[in-house]
Amino acid sequence: MKFSLHHRLHLVAACAALLLVASCRTADTGTTVVTFWGLGAEGEKVKALIPEFERLHPDITVRVQQIPWTGAHEKLLTSYAGNSSPDICQLGNTWVPEFALLHALEDLSPWVARSAAIRTTDYFPGILATNVIDSLLYGIPWYVDTRVLFYRSDILARAGYPGGPRTWRELRAACETIVSNKYAQYGIFMPTTEWAPPVIFGVQNGSTLLKNNGTEGDFSGPAFRDAFRFYIGLFDDKVGLSTATDVSNVFQSFSEGYFAMYITGPWNIDEFKRRLPAAMQDKWMTAPLPSPDSVYPGASLAGGASLVMFRSSKHKDAAWKFIEYLSDKSVQTEFYHVTGNLPAVREAWRDTSLANNVYARAFFTQFERVVPTPKVPEWEQIAMKMQDYAEAAAKKTMTPDRAMEAFDGDVYRILEKRRWMIDKRKHE
Amino acid sequence: MTTMRESLRRQMLTAYLFLFPALSTLFVFFFLPVIAALLLSLTDFDIYSLADFGNARFVGLKNYVDLFNDPLFWKALKNTLYFVAVGGPLSVVTSLGAALLVNSRTVKFKGLFRSVYFLPVVTTLVAVSIVWRFLYHPRYGMLNYLLSLVGIDRIDWLGDPVWAMPAIILLAVWKNFGYNMIIFIAGLQNIPEYLYEAARLDGASARQQFTMITVPMLAPTTFFVAIITMIGYFQLFAEPYVMTDGGPLQSTMSVVLMMYKTGFKWWNMGYSAAVAFALFAIIAGATIIQMKLQKQSHE
């Protein structure tokens, strides 16, 4: 039997049609899916930025997964161990060293070198530095944060510090005035479940936190010890509040006058605007942190989150496009609008709504003086331990000095493996 | 003779076939990991080893020595023992009391009361932990409100290191007493009625009947309940994980929670495995002691 030409043509056409359909299919369902893990509220809010990206890049679909901050660390580690890391993740910049050490993260320097959209000079140098480890760039700053003082302007004005205290001495005096005159129950709220306040006081006082190339703690050293004494002293004299459970709702307690000052970050600007009652809206303000000496403001911590790409990603080009998109000036501005997170790209600060935001001004000033936390993978673990000792000292089960000595002992143990690794590398 | 042996062999083979799925699963996914955990506890497997297995070192018993010197471990152990020693008996007594109440001859709607008391047992621990977290709230919680009605001052249940563990015990008793109550009811129903009748004929009071008949007849049940409660309570985890994360002041840090945190949060797997084995040794020891005591009291 023999096919006629006619038949053959039909066959070819059918094959071609089939191929076409098949290729259409891959183009259709085969859009590259990029998974993005967002932590906390950002994980939910970033979703608003996705449609525009997908419109610009019809061949890429972004799948966002929201991870709560509380379980984020174990989540990221187990997913790394289980080979189920996302393509891109939002990473608190204190976590960058840890994941860089695991070789989990892609070195982004070559990507930046090739990119027209991202220039390292667009970023605050202090913040960018938190992403650089051994001169490799592991993350692109997404949003920046640091801590400043949020305060009840009416109460602080009555106490004689309408612009907020500028030195430690003034901070303490303000707290005492507030409490003794019953302007508020407590002067300042510094829950021991937050390690930032004692660490901030420490770096303000000149402590490097760790010493000997990050292999030992320096918390019982004079700089940190004195700062810690100052911090605990506020609780001892009942002008500061250290128990977080007393305050189920920070916003409510703040407006009820349970406390008058709170050291916190930019994410709370919007929360305060939204959650404080209307009558309270002209009664709060932000100020840069007080300083132990005359140089105002005192230092704060370089915080924020970076966008990192996992080395295991199979869609690095698409993932990078998403990172570029999120780093775009206008997207950064929009991200600020939906989240209240301060943009990492300086250009985006020119946006009028940000420039006119009175609460953001303190942050402008504060970013002049931010210090990174030690870039060792163990830092987070050390910081968590700090909370335990802050709590112990605040509850007077230990003296501040004894707590810091014990803390250094713990830190020494935590860093044992690091010392061994450094030794090993020396011998290699 | 041969057919007999043949049939025995066939029986054996069939039995092994029946057993194979269960025993192989248990071997691979239970016994093997137990052995592996023991080996893991002799290494310093940690986050550096996660990057490169070559960074794990065999350290012998170092983890156990460190554990012995780790104040956090002693703290966790102390908390867990507190939970077992106070929560355990309290649970058992509550269960027994509830069983006696529900089982008393004159009560109607036995089934209803039994079901109501049992209800917390079937609830999801994570969910009720969340519920109780709010009930315990120092300012808006229902519990403090009710206490304030009888003039008791505000208690910071989960924020005060003195009260946090009692708060968790209260939740655990509420959640668990129904289970043991059922076992006690079964035990009570197994006591022959004629014993009570005979006692009544002898003029025994209700109290005498309880101490002379109920208590001794219920001893095996009580023993069983005590053992399973103890073993279960040693494994305290979800309540503090959801409600307090081990705080305040580590006052609710349990051994299993410590194991979880060192293992999965900080990825100190070797050390974490040592914590797990220390717990196992303690549970085994406590069980043996309890069994010995039981035997002695029988002799």
Add this chain to the structure above:
Amino acid sequence: MRIVSRIFLYAVLILVAISTLAPVVWMVSASFMPAGEAAQYPPSFFPRHVTLEHYTALFTRLNLAKYALNSAVLSTLITAVSLFVNSMAGYAFAKYRFAGREKIFRLLITSMVVPAQITMLPLFLMMNKLGLVNTYWGLVIPGMASIFGIFLIRQYALSIPDSLIEAARMDGATDFEIYWRIILPLCKPILVTLAIFTFMGTWNDFLWPLIIMTDDSMYTLPVALNNLMGEHTLDVELMMAGSVLTILPVMIVFVVMQKYYIEGIMMGSVKG
């Protein structure tokens, strides 16, 4: 005097019942309150305005249906598989004679004391090597066999008369047929009990799913609920609605099947 003591008895019974139910009732009640009402002083026990907004939010914005589906599929799957596996083993222990029977059984019973948490770390590394992290199988496979289940079935199967099995064998039934056609139907009450136990245990399980499921689309309800708690600490009413939805299915199973369930506990204890 009699009447007084009886009133006292009922008073205690009812008091205990109220304190047992109160947390559950409050949970349900608070789940219908508008946002903020449950965090007021004095606390309100019943909602002033009933609202379904939290339930709507859970199902629309927070994907609760997906987690419920995961829980339902996993619990059903594990229950079905483990019933089969455990009943075979329990039957073999009860009715077959083979070398090492007593030794193996004793080993199993003793190892019930081993806390499951010990196995978790190596099991995770193992599941990781097998590529089962973040899959249903990672939860199902370790749950396939349970010592408690084998024990429960064995105790029950012991009471089945050997003559029944012998008679079937005379009729030419194979061993599997005997197990499938005779033993399983006879064991129905204990199988139901074990099924409820396993279903509830899996539904309520927290630690292992928390570890093994790394992707949120794979979460079970308790893990998702705990996750939600991290983000919505202040949203009491929303959390209560989530708790209600997590507890409700097991509660229904309990209410419908309580006779079997409670009998199962009694059986497990008295014969043990």
